Amino acid sequence: MTPPARQPHATATLHAPAARVIRLPAALKLAVALGLLLLLVASPWRGYAMAGGVAGGLLLVALVARLNVIELLKRLLLLEPLVIGVAALNLVGPGGLDRFLPLLARSSACLLVMVMLAATTPFTEMLGVLRRARVPALLLTVVALTHRYLFLLRDERLRLQRARQSRTFARRRGAGTFAHSWNALAGVVGMLFVRASERGERVYDAMRARGWR
Amino acid sequence: MHIPDGFLDGKTAVATAVVSLAGVGFALREAGRRLPPRRVPLLGLTAAFIFAAQMLNFPVLGGTSGHLMGAVLVAALLGPAAAVVVMTAVLLVQCFLFADGGVLALGANVLNMALVAPLAGYALYAALRRLLPGERGRLVAVAVAAWGSTLLAAMVCAGELAWSGTVRWAAAFPAMTGVHLLIGLGEGAITTLVIVAIRRARPELLPDAAPLESRAGGRGALVYGLLLSAALALFVAPFACPWPDGLESVAARLGFDRAALTAPLLAAPLADYRVPGLPAPGLATALAGLLGTLIVFGLALALARALHPRGAGAPAATGSAPAARPARAPSEG
Numbered sequence: 001m002t003p004p005a006r007q008p009h010a011t012a013t014l015h016a017p018a019a020r021v022i023r024l025p026a027a028l029k030l031a032v033a034l035g036l037l038l039l040l041v042a043s044p045w046r047g048y049a050m051a052g053g054v055a056g057g058l059l060l061v062a063l064v065a066r067l068n069v070i071e072l073l074k075r076l077l078l079l080e081p082l083v084i085g086v087a088a089l090n091l092v093g094p095g096g097l098d099r100f101l102p103l104l105a106r107s108s109a110c111l112l113v114m115v116m117l118a119a120t121t122p123f124t125e126m127l128g129v130l131r132r133a134r135v136p137a138l139l140l141t142v143v144a145l146t147h148r149y150l151f152l153l154r155d156e157r158l159r160l161q162r163a164r165q166s167r168t169f170a171r172r173r174g175a176g177t178f179a180h181s182w183n184a185l186a187g188v189v190g191m192l193f194v195r196a197s198e199r200g201e202r203v204y205d206a207m208r209a210r211g212w213r
Numbered sequence: 214m215h216i217p218d219g220f221l222d223g224k225t226a227v228a229t230a231v232v233s234l235a236g237v238g239f240a241l242r243e244a245g246r247r248l249p250p251r252r253v254p255l256l257g258l259t260a261a262f263i264f265a266a267q268m269l270n271f272p273v274l275g276g277t278s279g280h281l282m283g284a285v286l287v288a289a290l291l292g293p294a295a296a297v298v299v300m301t302a303v304l305l306v307q308c309f310l311f312a313d314g315g316v317l318a319l320g321a322n323v324l325n326m327a328l329v330a331p332l333a334g335y336a337l338y339a340a341l342r343r344l345l346p347g348e349r350g351r352l353v354a355v356a357v358a359a360w361g362s363t364l365l366a367a368m369v370c371a372g373e374l375a376w377s378g379t380v381r382w383a384a385a386f387p388a389m390t391g392v393h394l395l396i397g398l399g400e401g402a403i404t405t406l407v408i409v410a411i412r413r414a415r416p417e418l419l420p421d422a423a424p425l426e427s428r429a430g431g432r433g434a435l436v437y438g439l440l441l442s443a444a445l446a447l448f449v450a451p452f453a454c455p456w457p458d459g460l461e462s463v464a465a466r467l468g469f470d471r472a473a474l475t476a477p478l479l480a481a482p483l484a485d486y487r488v489p490g491l492p493a494p495g496l497a498t499a500l501a502g503l504l505g506t507l508i509v510f511g512l513a514l515a516l517a518r519a520l521h522p523r524g525a526g527a528p529a530a531t532g533s534a535p536a537a538r539p540a541r542a543p544s545e546g
Contacts, residue, residue, distance in 0.1 A: 033316070034316065034317075037218050037219075037316060037317050038317070040218075040219060041218070041219060041221075041222075041223075042223075075312070079217075079311075079312060079313060082215060082217055082313075083219075086216065086217070086374065086379075086380070087220075089374075089380040089384045089385055090379075090380055090384065103220070103379060106219040107217050107218065107219035107220060109219070110218035110219040110315060110317075111217055111218065111219075111315075113218070114308075114312035114315065114316065115312045117309075118309060118310055118311065118312045121309075123306075123310050126309050136238075136241050136245075138241050138244065138298065139237070139298060139305075141253060141257065142253070142256045142260060142298055142302040143257075143260075143302045143305050143306060144257070145254055145256070145258065145260070146257050146260035146264070146302045146303065146306050147306055147310065148257070148261075149257065149258055149261035150264050150265070150306065152261070153258075153261045153262055154264070154268060156265070157265045157266070157268070181272055182271055182402065182403070183406060185269060185271055185403075186403060186406030186407045186409070186410050187410045188269065189266045189269060189281065189403075189407045189410065190406075190407045190408075190409075190411040190413075190414060191410065191414060192262055192265060192266060193259075193262055193266075193290070193407070193411055194414050194415045194418065196255075196258040196259060196261065196262040197255055197258065197259070199258055200252075200254045200255035200257075200259075201254075201255075203254040203257075204250075204251050204253070204254045204255075207254060
């Protein structure tokens with residue numbers, strides 16, 4: 001097994017190569033993010049000014065650092081339904097809108113903080129911060145492996161699905177469609193687990209060969 | 214079910230973080246002690262697998278779709294402690310890489326999806342497997358456990374939101390349980406189908422009765438049991454009793470100011486506990502819950518019967534033959 005190629009992390013598309021924010025220490029960025037989150041959560045209930053200020057400030061930083069702001073906002077919008085969904089539970093009952101709007105503003109600002117953090121901090125550096133924070137080694141190993149094989153297994157799943165479709169196991173119309181497609185998809189997931197566990201064995205051998213433990 | 218930042222208040226964030234730290238810490242110790250080193254990479258690969266599987270959408274009626282959560286799948290495949298570690302890793306990566314689920318809410322999210330879901334699911338699974346032997350028993354146990362774990366995680370999630378005063382319990386509880394009653398059915402069906410597919414392709418990957426670490430499970434069961442009861446007692450029990458009438462009227466009477474909301478939510482149930490006898494709404498809720506559980510159990514039996522007909526000793530393709538056979542053909546590459 002050849003040594004794994006360097007994983008292009010998910011943030012690769014988000015920044016111009018020379019963006020300076022990305023070279024700041026991860027611990028500092030994490031601390032700033034946590035501080036901003038605490039500030040937002042502790043702000044008065046109708047703290048639109050605080051939410052707006054934090055969001056505006058972050059966007060300004062993103063612009064100055066020449067991050068891909070469009071991509072940032074896209075990612076924000078992608079996650080926004082979750083926030084709206086929980087906040088919308090407040091619309092039921094008296095005074096719903098009065099609770100819905102502040103909650104939405106605050107949580108969206110929090111979400112922007114997290115999106116910015118994820119976009120400017122390579123995951124491996126985040127792992128380094130967690131290691132220094134004395135997160136147990138077993139958990140860190142598992143998290144690192146998860147990150148390493150996440151994209152690989154996603155592609156593996158796409159290959160499995162494509163193979164299945166090319167053998168005309170496409171969705172069909174009429175009776176039995178539902179059970180048919182669920183059965184087919186479950187087959188893909190099951191096979192994916194089989195392959196993941198086989199790869200796990202190989203990875204273990206490779207890690208041992210390189211002196212792990 | 215990922216709670217974003219900004220929805221939990223200080224006391225809830227701290228309380229959930231403390232319970233989660235204790236639970237994950239214990240699970241890590243158990244896994245470190247009982248797991249052979251050869252299986253450690255498998256945990257990471259399984260977490261990545263859960264990620265990839267969660268991206269696969271299963272069509273539901275009317276153009277909507279749902280996806281697997283996977284807590285019970287992992288627990289049934291690798292055992293409870295490993296499942297806790299795997300689900301925690303999934304949540305950490307989701308939080309820090311994809312900003313899915315908040316950092317301040319990480320404790321709550323870990324509690325719901327990495328502790329309550331796999332542990333309660335595993336407890337259900339193990340109990341049902343003891344009651345129902347054989348392959349069909351395994352399928353029924355998996356289906357019911359996956360459903361129950363989804364529902365329970367949603368209930369704890371609703372409790373946390375209500376405890377924070379962000380959403381009223383009277384709104385959060387019916388919405389969360391109602392939706393997850395149905396989502397849980399999907400979770401149960403997918404999990405069962407995946408287990409069947411794995412058994413058909415590679416039966417040796419499925420542990421028999423006792424997966425990995427559950428044999429010496431006396432202390433583990435005790436600690437996990439305590440953890441689950443703590444989660445339920447903290448976040449669900451304070452609200453559960455007088456639902457829905459009592460709380461709804463109290464909340465309506467006292468208005469919807471946030472500061473005013475937190476206090477009566479906690480005080481009202483205590484006042485009601487002093488009433489001797491079971492209040493009628495509580496009884497009705499309990500009966501409805503019992504009925505729902507029985508229906509799910511029946512559905513799980515029917516599913517298991519369809520997937521594993523009587524006399525099918527060796528794993529064989531069932532139902533519509535081409536459809537049921539998984540992609541076993543060599544498609545490596």
